[in-house]
Amino acid sequence: MGNYKHILLAVDFFEPAQVVIDRAKSLAETYKASFSIIHVVDNMALPDVGYALDTAYDIDLTSEMIDAARKKLFDLGKKLGVEEGRLWVELGSPKLEINRIAEENQVDLIVVGSHGRHGFALLLGSTANGVLHHAKCDVLAVRLQDN
Numbered sequence: 001m002g003n004y005k006h007i008l009l010a011v012d013f014f015e016p017a018q019v020v021i022d023r024a025k026s027l028a029e030t031y032k033a034s035f036s037i038i039h040v041v042d043n044m045a046l047p048d049v050g051y052a053l054d055t056a057y058d059i060d061l062t063s064e065m066i067d068a069a070r071k072k073l074f075d076l077g078k079k080l081g082v083e084e085g086r087l088w089v090e091l092g093s094p095k096l097e098i099n100r101i102a103e104e105n106q107v108d109l110i111v112v113g114s115h116g117r118h119g120f121a122l123l124l125g126s127t128a129n130g131v132l133h134h135a136k137c138d139v140l141a142v143r144l145q146d147n
Contacts, residue, residue: 004138006034008107010098010131013039013072017113020142024111025080027140033109036086038101039073040094041065066091095130107137114141 009024011017028035041062070089077087090097102110114128128141 004028004031004033004109006036006105006107007031007109007111008098008102008105009035009037010094010110010112010127011037011039011073011076012094012113012127013069017144019144020111020113021076021080023140023142027109027111034086035080035082036088036101036105036107037073037077037080037082038088038090038098039069040090040092040097041069042094043092062091093130094127095134098127098131099134099136103136109138109140110135111140111142113144115144 004027007024007028009021011021025035027033066089073087073089074084076082077084088101090101098110098112101107110131112128112131114126128139132139132141
């Protein structure tokens with residue numbers, strides 16, 4: 001590991017990721033590095049409601065998901081002492097958006113959670129694997145415990 005100057009924590013609010021949060025925060029404190037957090041709302045392909053339903057949806061699910069993610073992220077940022085300018089909620093492919101934000105902000109370590117259930121082969125297609133293979137900086141995949 002190098003002397004990191006900017007650490008980016010990628011959070012997924014669906015996972016029990018306190019261990020990942022704690023590891024990233026600890027590394028930022030150890031290296032006296034800038035600390036940022038990102039959450040990516042994955043694009044959801046919704047079927048055309050005209051095929052099966054006559055009812056139109058008045059709720060923009062993407063907007064609702066982004067708003068909920070923003071609230072959770074800002075709450076987490078406040079708890080960890082991360083200023084709002086270092087919090088990102090993005091829409092798109094997690095692996096691409098995490099790496100884009102990392103590159104644009106001179107991040108030198110990305111911290112993500114990973115299950116790694118039965119070896120590296122099962123990670124194929126996962127966010128952690130995607131980030132690892134596209135990153136231009138170091139990536140730390142912190143193992144999440146299965147319950």
